[in-house]
Structure formats: C-alpha cells, structure tokens
Amino acid sequence: MQIIAMQNICKTFPGTKAVDHVNFSLGEGEIISLLGENGAGKTTLMNILYGIHQPDEGEIFFRGERVQIKRPTDAIDLGICMVHQHFMLAPAFSILDNIIVGYEPKRGMFVDRRKALKEVQALIDRFGFQLNPCTKVSELSVGEQQRVEILKALYRNAKVLILDEPTAVLAPKEVDDLLKMLQSLRAGGTSIVIITHKLKETMTIADRIVVLRSGKLICDDVRPANTNESELARLMIGREINMDTRRPSKCAGDVALCVRNLSLTENGICKLRNISFSIRKGEILGVAGVEGNGQTQLLEALTGLTQVDAGEIILNDKRISGDAYSFIQNGFAHVPEDRTTMGLMLNLPLTDNAILGHHTQPFASRKGLLRKQEITAFTNHCIEKFQVKTPNCSVLARALSGGNQQKLIMARALMVESEVLVVAQPVRGIDVSATEYIHDQIFNYRDKGKSVLLVSADLDEVYQMSDRLVVLYNGEITLECKPSDYAKEEIGCYMLGVRKQCPSKNEEDGAAAVQK
Amino acid sequence: MRALNKFKISVLSLFAALVIVAIVIWISGYSPFDIYARIFKGAFGSKMSIALIFSEATPLMFSGLAFAIAFKARIINVGVESQMIMGALVGAIAGAYIHGLPHMAHVTLTLLLAGMSGMLIGFFICFLKVRFHAQEVVICIMMNSILLYVGSYLANGPLKAVGAGVAQTETILETAKLTKLIPKSQLTTGFLIGAAIAIALAFILERTVLGYKIRVAGNNRIAGETYGIQATKLYYITFMLSGFIAAIGGSVLTQGVIMRFSDGAVSGYGFRGISVAALAMYNPLGVIFSSTLFGILNAGSQAVNRTTTIPYEFVDVIQVMVVVFISAPQIIQAVEKFFGDRLKKALPKRPAAAKPDQELPRA
Numbered sequence: 001m002q003i004i005a006m007q008n009i010c011k012t013f014p015g016t017k018a019v020d021h022v023n024f025s026l027g028e029g030e031i032i033s034l035l036g037e038n039g040a041g042k043t044t045l046m047n048i049l050y051g052i053h054q055p056d057e058g059e060i061f062f063r064g065e066r067v068q069i070k071r072p073t074d075a076i077d078l079g080i081c082m083v084h085q086h087f088m089l090a091p092a093f094s095i096l097d098n099i100i101v102g103y104e105p106k107r108g109m110f111v112d113r114r115k116a117l118k119e120v121q122a123l124i125d126r127f128g129f130q131l132n133p134c135t136k137v138s139e140l141s142v143g144e145q146q147r148v149e150i151l152k153a154l155y156r157n158a159k160v161l162i163l164d165e166p167t168a169v170l171a172p173k174e175v176d177d178l179l180k181m182l183q184s185l186r187a188g189g190t191s192i193v194i195i196t197h198k199l200k201e202t203m204t205i206a207d208r209i210v211v212l213r214s215g216k217l218i219c220d221d222v223r224p225a226n227t228n229e230s231e232l233a234r235l236m237i238g239r240e241i242n243m244d245t246r247r248p249s250k251c252a253g254d255v256a257l258c259v260r261n262l263s264l265t266e267n268g269i270c271k272l273r274n275i276s277f278s279i280r281k282g283e284i285l286g287v288a289g290v291e292g293n294g295q296t297q298l299l300e301a302l303t304g305l306t307q308v309d310a311g312e313i314i315l316n317d318k319r320i321s322g323d324a325y326s327f328i329q330n331g332f333a334h335v336p337e338d339r340t341t342m343g344l345m346l347n348l349p350l351t352d353n354a355i356l357g358h359h360t361q362p363f364a365s366r367k368g369l370l371r372k373q374e375i376t377a378f379t380n381h382c383i384e385k386f387q388v389k390t391p392n393c394s395v396l397a398r399a400l401s402g403g404n405q406q407k408l409i410m411a412r413a414l415m416v417e418s419e420v421l422v423v424a425q426p427v428r429g430i431d432v433s434a435t436e437y438i439h440d441q442i443f444n445y446r447d448k449g450k451s452v453l454l455v456s457a458d459l460d461e462v463y464q465m466s467d468r469l470v471v472l473y474n475g476e477i478t479l480e481c482k483p484s485d486y487a488k489e490e491i492g493c494y495m496l497g498v499r500k501q502c503p504s505k506n507e508e509d510g511a512a513a514v515q516k
Numbered sequence: 517m518r519a520l521n522k523f524k525i526s527v528l529s530l531f532a533a534l535v536i537v538a539i540v541i542w543i544s545g546y547s548p549f550d551i552y553a554r555i556f557k558g559a560f561g562s563k564m565s566i567a568l569i570f571s572e573a574t575p576l577m578f579s580g581l582a583f584a585i586a587f588k589a590r591i592i593n594v595g596v597e598s599q600m601i602m603g604a605l606v607g608a609i610a611g612a613y614i615h616g617l618p619h620m621a622h623v624t625l626t627l628l629l630a631g632m633s634g635m636l637i638g639f640f641i642c643f644l645k646v647r648f649h650a651q652e653v654v655i656c657i658m659m660n661s662i663l664l665y666v667g668s669y670l671a672n673g674p675l676k677a678v679g680a681g682v683a684q685t686e687t688i689l690e691t692a693k694l695t696k697l698i699p700k701s702q703l704t705t706g707f708l709i710g711a712a713i714a715i716a717l718a719f720i721l722e723r724t725v726l727g728y729k730i731r732v733a734g735n736n737r738i739a740g741e742t743y744g745i746q747a748t749k750l751y752y753i754t755f756m757l758s759g760f761i762a763a764i765g766g767s768v769l770t771q772g773v774i775m776r777f778s779d780g781a782v783s784g785y786g787f788r789g790i791s792v793a794a795l796a797m798y799n800p801l802g803v804i805f806s807s808t809l810f811g812i813l814n815a816g817s818q819a820v821n822r823t824t825t826i827p828y829e830f831v832d833v834i835q836v837m838v839v840v841f842i843s844a845p846q847i848i849q850a851v852e853k854f855f856g857d858r859l860k861k862a863l864p865k866r867p868a869a870a871k872p873d874q875e876l877p878r879a
Contacts, residue, residue, distance in 0.1 A: 303742070304744070305741070305742065323744060323746070324741065324742060324743060324744035325743075325744025325745075326744075327744075328743065328744055334742065334743070336739075336742050341736070341738050341739070342738055342739055342742045343739060343742070344736065344739060345731070345732055345735035345736040345739055345740075346735070346736065347735050348731060348732070348735050352728065352731065352732070355728075356732065356739065356740075356743045356745075357743030357744060359725055359728055359729070359745075360725065365724075365725045365728075368724055368725050368726065369723055369724055369725070370722075370723050370724060370725060370727075370728060372723070
C-alpha cells in the first residue's frame with residue numbers, strides 16, 4: 001500500500017535545520033501536495049528522497065524495504081523520478097535525445113535510435129501530446145519542456161514522480177492540462193508528489209496535503225475536502241494572512257508614462273508589434289501573458305536594455321531614450337525579472353548590491369570616490385525598511401534567501417526617488433509572507449502617486465494587483481481592460497490567443513486613457 | 517569572517533604544498549627538513565640575501581598585480597608574459613636611446629613609455645575579445661609567443677649591441693637605471709613602485725566608482741548592464757591597466773637588474789604571476805606578501821643551489837602546488853574536515869573530564 005516511507009528524517013545545512021525529524025509517507029497511486037513556504041524544507045526533503053542530499057538521520061523505506069539512496073541514479077533505479085523547477089534539458093538536443101539520455105537502448109556499442117524513437121513515440125501517443133520527438137528542445141515552450149521532463153521520467157519507468165513547483169511558469173490552460181495529465185497518471189498507478197506553495201492547485205488535485213513549516217512537519221493528513229485555502233495558508237505560515245490583498249487605486253492622476261507604437265524585431269522575429277499604452281500617476285498597469293510573448297522585450301525596451309526599431313517612450317512629457325543608465329537617471333526604477341542573474345552580484349556584499357544603479361548618486365559617491373559610510377547607512381536603511389533578514393550588511397548576497405534577495409532588490413528600487421517602477425515577476429518563487437510584504441510595498445509606492453508597470457507570468461498576481469491590465473500575446477496587446485470587467489478565465493483565453501479584443505476598441509481605450 | 521576564511525585557505529594551501537613537496541623531496545632521496553632549513557637559512561642568512569628576497573619578489577609582484585586586477589573583472593590575462601616582454605623591450609630602447617634627460621625624468625619617462633606599450637597590447641587583446649568574441653586566453657597565449665620572438669629577433673638583429681657575442685641590446689644609460697636601495701644588491705626602487713601600485717589598486721578597487729564598476733562587471737556582467745554599467749568599457753580599462761602594470765614590471769627588470777634587453781631574460785615571470793595572484797586570493801595588498809613569500813623561496817633556493825647539488829626545481833614545484841590547492845579549495849576543505857573529524861573523535865574525553873570539575877563546586 002505504502003510505496004515510500006521516510007522516517008525521522010533530519011538534515012542540517014550550515015546555520016539552518018532544513019528538515020527536522022520529519023515523517024513522510026506516500027501511497028500507491030496517491031497524489032500528495034507538499035505545501036510550505038520557501039525555506040520550509042519541502043525541496044530538501046524531496047532532494048533527500050531523490051538522492052541529491054543525504055539525510056543526517058532517519059531511514060527511507062521503499063515498499064517496506066529499507067533503502068539507501070546515495071545518488072539520483074539509485075533513486076531512478078527504484079523508479080523515483082524528479083522534475084526540477086529549473087528544467088534539466090539540453091536545449092540543443094532533440095526531444096528524443098533528451099528523453100533517452102543515460103538510458104539509451106543500445107545495439108552493440110551504438111545507440112539503437114530506431115528502437116528509441118519507437119518507444120518515445122509510443123509514450124507521446126499514450127498521453128496524446130502534440131510533440132514531434134525530433135524537435136529541438138530550444139524550440140519548445142515552457143509548458144512543452146515540462147511535458148518532455150515528465151516523459152523523461154516516465155521513460156525511466158517512474159513509479160514515483162516528484163514535481164518541484166510545476167505550475168510556476170505555466171499559463172492557466174497549461175496548468176489545467178498538467179493537472180489532467182497527472183490525474184491520468186494516477187489512474188495508471190503512479191504516485192505523485194507536487195512541491196508547491198500554490199493553494200488553488202493543491203485544492204484541485206491533491207488526495208492528501210502535507211504541510212511543512214521551517215523544517216518541521218505541521219500536518220500530514222489534510223484532505224482537500226475538509227479544508228479551505230485560508231486554513232492551509234494559516235498552517236503554512238503559522239498566522240492569519242489576508243488572502244485577498246486587492247487594493248484599488250484611490251487617486252489616479254494625469255498620465256505619467258506614455259508608450260507609443262513600440263515595435264521590435266529580433267533575429268527576424270517580430271517580438272513587439274505596435275505596442276501603445278499609458279500609465280497614470282498612482283496607477284498600476286499589469287501586463288499578463290504567457291512567458292515568451294514579448295514581455296522580456298517590452299521590459300528591455302522600458303529599461304533601456306534594448307533599442308526599439310520604432311516608437312517612443314515619454315515620461316512626464318519628456319522623451320526618454322538611451323541606455324539603462326539614462327533610464328535610471330530619468331526616473332525609472334527597475335526590478336528585473338530574474339533576480340539572481342540580472343538583479344544581484346551574488347558574491348559581493350549587500351552594500352555593493354544596494355547601490356547598484358545608484359553608484360553615481362551623490363549619496364553613494366562624490367568625484368568618483370565611494371562614500372563608504374553613507375553607503376553602509378543606506379544599506380542598513382534598506383534592510384530595516386524592507387525587513388531583509390540578514391546578520392549585517394557585509395554578508396554576501398548569496399547568503400540571503402530568495403525572498404530576502406528580492407526584498408533587497410525592491411528596497412534598492414524604491415528607496416531612491418523615482419517616477420515609474422518597472423517590475424517583473426516580483427514574487428516568483430517567493431513564499432506567501434514575503435509576497436504579501438512585497439505587494440504591500442508596491443501598493444505603497446503607487447499610493448504616493450507614482451506609476452507602476454507590473455509584468456508577471458502569474459495571472460492571479462496581475463489580476464489582483466493591477467488597476468488596469470493589458471494582455472500580451474505574440475508581441476501584441478490583445479486586451480486592455482480593468483480587472484473587474486473580465487473574469488480571470490476570460491483573460492486566460494486572451495493570453496492564449498484564443499480571443500482578441502477588436503482593434504478599434506483597443507485604440508479607443510488607449511486614446512481615452514491618454515486624454516484623461 | 518570572509519576575509520579570514522580566504523586567508524586560511526591561502527595559508528593552508530601553502531602548507532599543503534610544502535608537505536607535498538617535502539614528500540617529493542623525500543622520495544627523491546633527500547631530507548626535506550634539511551632542504552627547508554637550508555632554504556630558510558639561505559634566504560635570511562645575510563643582509564644581501566634579504567635584499568635578494570625583495571629583488572626576486574619585485575617582478576613577481578608586478579605580474580601578480582597585473583593578473584589579479586584583470587581577474588577582478590573576470591578577465592584571464594595569461595598574456596602578462598607578453599606585456600612584460602614588451603615593457604622590458606620598450607624600457608631597453610627608451611633607456612638606451614633617449615639622451616640628455618636628468619635621472620629622475622629619464623627613469624619616469626622610460627617606465628611610462630614601457631607601461632603604455634603594455635597598455636597597447638592589453639587594448640589589442642581586449643579589442644579582439646570584445647569585437648570578435650575571441651577567447652582572451654587563446655589570444656594571450658598567441659601574444660606571448662609573438663612577443664617572445666619579436667624580442668628575440670630585435671635582440672639578435674636590428675637592436676643587437678655592437679660587438680656583443682650574445683643576443684642582447686645596448687646597455688641602458690646610467691640616467692635610466694633605477695636607484696638601488698641597498699648598494700651592490702639588485703634591490704631597487706622598483707620594489708617600492710610595485711608596492712605603491714598595489715596600494716593604489718586596492719584603493720581603486722575598494723574606494724572608487726571605477727573599482728566598484730570593475731567588481732560589478734567581474735561578478736555579474738548582466739546585472740551590471742541591467743543597471744547601466746557597461747562591461748565592455750570596463751574590460752578595456754581593466755585589460756589596459758593590467759597590461760600597463762605588467763609592462764612596468766618588465767621595464768623594472770630592464771632598468772633595475774638586466775640593464776638591457778636580453779633574449780629570454782624576462783620569460784617565466786608572467787606565468788608565475790598567476791601563482792602569486794592566486795596565493796593572494798587576487799587581493800592587491802595580498803600580492804605584496806605572496807610575492808615576497810615566493811621571493812623567500814627563490815632567494816633561499818638560489819643559496820641551496822650554490823652550496824649543494826639539490827635541484828633548484830623543487831621550489832617551482834612548491835609554487836605550482838600552491839596554485840593547484842588554491843584553485844581547488846575543496847581539497848583543502850576536505851583535508852580540513854578529515855583532520856577536524858579525527859580531532860573531534862579524539863576530543864570527547866575532554867568534556868567528560870571537565871564534568872566532574874563542574875560538579876565539584878556544587879558538592
């Protein structure tokens with residue numbers, strides 16, 4: 001009945017007890033949702049099961065037999081497979097190659113490609129995916145890549161499938177597809193663990209919910225039928241939390257930022273088509289859309305990282321152009337979409353990170369010399385104001401947790417005077433309480449009469465935060481509306497390009513907004 | 517805390533290298549204790565030998581600094597060698613053929629001309645890197661060969677000193693020679709210039725906006741560019757700065773030790789600069805100490821070489837082993853953990869012994 005039992009598992013990392021005497025069990029053909037905030041130890045617990053980490057204490061049983069899982073191959077041999085949050089695929093290889101790698105059918109010393117192709121095709125057909133095994137992975141969307149990861153696990157005869165934050169990057173429709181697929185896998189007898197902090201999906205799909213909080217098991221036998229989202233949130237965080245943080249704008253003023261007819265072509269592919277919108281003072285404009293539909297290019301255009309082919313960006317009647325530096329100088333604050341690659345120097349102390357982009361401001365430097373004391377004071381101020389958890393301001397940015405890193409980046413953007421905040425994926429991979437905090441800060445900024453452009457792949461977030469939203473599909477704005485005028489599901493249809501707002505209405509709305 | 521940790525790895529790496537080499541010496545049939553004692557005695561035996569320590573350290577300090585500053589921007593300048601040869605060459609030309617300048621002016625001008633020639637090489641390599649996405653390491657290695665043979669050609673051909681039997685240029689003028697700090701030794705003001713450059717670099721890196729930008733570009737180029745710090749510009753600045761320092765080092769050799777450009781006399785310092793920079797964990801101030809340390813090893817081994825038949829190369833092995841251990845800090849950490857665990861196992865007796873002591877007062 002029980003396929004996996006983990007008993008009394010402990011794992012300590014330098015400075016933290018990541019997993020603290022946790023018992024975990026998984027039944028045959030059961031879907032478990034492993035809930036918890038970031039740093040609660042969900043991923044660590046599953047990494048132990050998958051052989052990436054060794055437990056300090058505790059035992060693992062597979063079908064009642066005690067097993068030692070020293071490395072991922074041990075786990076795979078047992079039929080335990082994991083799909084990581086960051087996919088482990090070689091983009092330059094075909095789907096087929098990615099699926100069979102390490103477990104290639106062989107004929108003599110050669111890979112039996114014909115047999116491999118047959119097997120993989122059979123697997124694809126079984127789930128009715130629209131995938132050609134010879135397509136290169138680099139040409140796939142995120143959702144498709146995830147399917148390849150799951151196929152890879154199934155090709156290895158997975159009896160236990162662990163999915164780490166599987167829905168973080170998916171559009172609502174893709175999420176539905178994924179959940180359906182998981183249900184059909186369960187029907188076939190596969191046991192599934194979903195690591196997540198999203199409550200909605202948990203409620204839809206889980207047979208049983210296991211909640212971890214700071215490394216400890218809080219409860220392991222919650223049934224979705226007997227609970228609700230706010231109770232789960234309370235279990236995860238340990239206190240009540242306001243689930244609906246919607247705060248409409250009180251005082252939208254004149255137009256601050258006006259973007260007209262932006263177009264951009266990269267490598268012959270049209271990434272932005274005639275994008276026009278405007279944001280008023282004291283307003284949050286959300287940009288919804290499935291990733292890869294021009295959001296990155298739009299962000300780059302609005303932060304000076306790329307030069308558009310046509311169109312103009314006007315902030316308070318002043319045309320802005322030039323590089324990232326001149327955008328910052330002209331009142332743009334930027335929170336980039338990927339905090340570790342674009343936002344931080346992980347191996348430099350917090351002080352160096354806090355003044356990135358402000359290093360020529362008078363408070364940070366004078367005549368080319370850094371003002372160490374003022375910089376330290378500024379950093380401490382950021383840490384205090386944004387509740388960044390850190391021993392002091394000279395630790396490396398690497399030492400902070402994801403949520404605290406993001407708080408630091410937010411602090412850096414908001415603690416210095418600016419007119420527009422361009423913020424992308426502000427809470428990706430961040431736990432509920434830090435999310436609440438960061439959203440609050442964005443609202444506060446807006447309530448000071450500033451403009452915000454919020455880009456997120458998470459429709460819930462855009463829906464909840466925005467005063468007005470636009471949907472990007474294939475480089476075009478397919479919908480501009482107030483969140484209250486459309487249901488979330490309807491907006492999802494626009495995101496997937498199923499529907500498109502009629503262009504004349506779009507222009508009218510845009511023009512009306514500009515006139516106001 | 518962090519600085520301490522780096523320091524610890526440096527010291528342990530050096531220690532581990534000494535142990536490994538001791539084993540090598542022992543296997544080769546010599547007594548490691550004897551040799552280390554001789555090196556130590558040879559290095560600190562007399563005033564002249566102490567002068568030798570610092571004069572041996574001088575070129576290593578320059579090449580170490582050149583490598584370290586480039587590394588701060590994550591540029592691997594293995595072309596330090598080429599820039600040193602260029603500097604030595606230009607120094608020899610400017611030192612021998614510019615007449616009529618007072619001592620101070622001639623020395624300074626010669627150093628600056630040499631430095632600028634190294635900057636030029638740095639610029640060229642960086643241009644290929646930035647403009648054509650060439651791997652700087654490959655270009656650097658090519659430059660090393662090119663400059664080696666250009667120098668060789670000039671010393672053998674057009675610039676060959678009149679009447680000289682070997683391949684060397686004219687001796688530089690008295691006005692171009694660096695002042696000796698200790699008479700009759702090879703220790704010149706070059707050492708002080710190097711130390712001053714080290715201090716200046718440390719200041720630039722930690723206290724100026726330029727240094728901040730270099731560190732940002734070296735640490736995360738994309739983050740820098742997202743916030744308006746253009747990495748390419750900094751690559752140019754850093755590469756040219758690195759070439760400048762290396763070439764001055766070359767010229768210091770010419771103006772302080774060799775007094776001319778002589779075929780092959782400046783080779784090897786560039787690569788040993790990598791060891792020096794690595795031992796200092798790429799910290800400019802640390803380079804002063806790491807180069808001095810290598811100076812001790814060199815000076816000591818020269819003494820050993822004079823008095824015994826023991827091969828001089830043991831010292832090179834030490835320097836190379838240091839780099840191995842520093843580039844793979846996990847070896848040191850593993851060794852530390854191994855001995856740490858043994859120590860812990862050996863220790864439990866102590867708390868047990870301490871307990872009765874604590875209970876005594878209560879009783």
